[in-house]
Amino acid sequence: DRFWKAHPVHTAPAAEAPPTSMSIDESLYSRQIGTLGMETMQQLVQMRVLISGMRGLGAEAAKNLILAGPAAVTIHDDSPAQMRDLASNFYLTEQDVAAGRTRADACCGKLAELNPYVQVKVHKGALTQEDLAQYKVVVFLDKSRKEIVEANNFCRSKGIGFISAEIYGLACRCFVDFGPSHTVIDGDGEQCRSAIIAGITQENPGTVHTHNDSRHGFADGDHVTFSEVGGMDALNGTTVGPIKVTGPYSFTIGKDLSGMPSYTREGIVSQVKVPHQVAFVSFEEIEQRALGPEEMMLPQPDLAKFGRPEQLHFAFQAIQQFAEEHGRLPNVRDAADSAECVERAKKLNEARKGGSSNLTLESVEADVVKKTAEFASCMLSPMAAFLGGVVAQEVVKATGKYTPLHQLLYFDMFELLTETPPTDWQPQGGRYDDQLAVFGAAAQAKINNMKLFLVGAGALGCEYLKAFALMGVGAGPEGLITVTDMDMIEISNLNRQFLFRQKDVQKPKSHTAAAAAQQINPNLKVEALMDRVGQDTEAIFHDTFWTSKNLIVNALDNIQARLYVDQKCVWYELPLLESGTLGTKANSQVVLPNMTQSYGDSQDPPEESIPLCTLKHFPNQIEHTIEWARDLFQGVFVDNVLEVKKCCADPEQYLQRLPSEGSLSGQLERLTSILNIVALGQGRDPEELCVQLAVDSYVANFRDMPAQLLHNFPSDHVTAEGQPFWSGPKRCPRALEFNPNDELHLDFVFRAANLFAYNLKLGDALKDKAKVKSMAEKIAVPPFQPKNVKIKTSDQDKTEEGGADDEQRVKEMMKKVSALSRDVWATVAARLEACEFEKDDDTNHHIDYISAAANLRARNYTIQEADRHKVKMIAGKIIPAMATTTAMITGLVSAELLKMATQPNAPLEIFKSAFVTLALPLWVLSEPLPPVKTVSKDMDPIAGGPVRARPEGFTPWQKVQVNLGDCTISELVDFLSEDPWKVEVMIISVG
16 A cells, blocks of 8 residues: 655654644734634644645745644655745755755755744655545655555545645746535635624515615625514524525625515625535546536636637646656757647647546647747746745645635746747756746846846835845846835734744844845845835935836735835836735736736725724624724823823913814813823822723623613604614614623723823733622612704714713813913823833733723623724734735746846737735736826816817826027017917916
């Protein structure tokens, strides 16, 4: 039952075995948990994976997977490192090559440093079936057909997931087999949507109508469940589907409701992820049919190359046949070897034409086989990064999260080839030999001498710097990479920003990443800055700076900065490579001067905002309560303290200005906070007062606020139209009396008291929760007293909120504030410190306070409560992220960089922008859109009349060149009134 040969020898683990506890470091994995969810992470941290093959593809896949955090990763590759490997494997060095180290041995220690929770070790010698049986997933990279078939058949027989992938220069393949019956728990990873029910029909099938405040967002085929439905009580708790969408606010459920009682009121319908089975076939079978069971076609990443994957299917098999017979891959640019592969592909196609389920072609495209065979022995960094991200993500899918690749992916980057082959492609025995084979020495020199500006050194930035080092960008005598990032390294960065280590925490990102990139390629020239790119730093990033660059690469995570850099690229006519990620989704955009749209020409629609009245009085989703709690934290522990400090600086001026600022209720709130904080700073024991204020805050927000709402609008209140007030998106609240024995009540008071203590610089005086509970139990809570106040019922309501006596109360409080002496103000100012929200510090009470407040408010309104991590993600505006997605998209962008560097006058059609969702998986590559043209109009709706374009069809890339030197306004106007502009200037604005 053994295959291959020899007896295995294992090295000692490169890192200590992970702890047996399945506890997960949320500080490290927070962004990834936001992508995968905690259940998937629990499975992932128990997974053992084997990766055999450690060329560039293996290094990328192992790096991405180890960052994701399985229990153990074993790497296997007994081949000695070669100089040519240094252009794709970022953990190999010239010293490793000189010492004759194997690829696996040379990489193991550095891979182990990526994640202390993952056991990384090397397997030496041949692999046996007993070895494979130890793993949940086995990954074979750049292996022969025989090795793939034998390993795949064994893994299928034992229920072990199997993935193989190969890179043949500018083309690649990935194969996935999770067995005859793999369970997919969540096919897309999207959050389950929910909607408020407005009505349900007694029909067959029944139709559900949702409230028109927002679209339900469901899709055909979804399954849904019901809760809180009045009348049709039997629907509650049931799951139905698949549904059929009939409109943005309606769908049918495929269930006969004609015999049910009529719908009366209320109800929530929520999407449910229903597990389903996916069948996989073996590698031997997929060779014949190409398609997984029930699939209609192979993935077509680029529709401009429709049918290319089918051609590559035969090209890859022909090359593997060649390798089996000759014991090697085809030689670089060897016409005889390539011709033999073409003939083999044609024979394979003809031989399969008899099978009914076999994939066959009308004809084999010799050019596709030739381009694949000529560079089959080469490994380029962009392709390794792209496929390494895909492979690692497919390993994660063994958990049941996301839809696995079913079962083949073929992809090529043939656009990197020039129409005329280079004559200087011969190897030189150096790190760039594989790139020389494709581009030639002259083109490689252009790559080496690029002057590039990288904006951002986070997750994308680290991957780009790695790519630049491997490709040699900026490594020539005239080359230079300038990178800037103002941020310092945090623990949460270590899960994705792979150039950083634990010892680098609180060091500058740009400097640390630059130094790490130079370890990959010592010839790399990098200038690291810590300056933000924006209007306030134009003295640093000035005209001379921008005009000295060949290319700009954005690695930013905010739109405002992206737009600014894009504007600079348009002004200076510089090419820009733009990319971004969100969980398993990624996109890239190629911006070429005068040829394509700029980044600013098309923007995503604005994020949906939560109406103010919904936040303040009528939440119906946990997201509403979390946002409210985040605002509460900001108001109480930040804004109020800063307001007091402002008052301390000049109380008289503050009080004079106050009546003209905001509403009476707002003024009252500010004065109340001032007096409360002043009380903290003097007289009474500060610890007791912190707890008192915490209890008062609880009572005000979770008892009195909903109680006042119910006083104004009782549970049976009806609108002027006779409809129940508390219906649809308005959920009827309930008041929560303070109970120190309720863990959530106590947790809020404990967190609030500690934050008040921080405001007073009391240190850890209240860190003992039992002590806080004891103090809280002694506080007498007065009964609720309803007030005569007005409350808005919607954002369109013109009612001015507040109490009838607000004006009088403001006057009284202003007298109290004005009576305080300057000594009091001085004492208070010296003792006060505002909080600065920090989501990643688990000891500062910030997220815990927001979590307690959000869940108490959810309890007020009978909304399902959220765990701490979900609160952290939403309140901290954390963007879900995974290393797999980042590596994959930077691989695609790096290929575009090589096109720009080696083909400066290339046509637009060779460039590719991309949208990718690895969860599905889906790849969509397309030619960048041309720039938007301004044309003349006989009637412009804004101008209210005809508009003429000068010149006709100009684009945002064009500008009027005025070479008048120092001139007057009149001279400028005269210049613009003459040929070719002929415009009448009405207004001139500056800035």
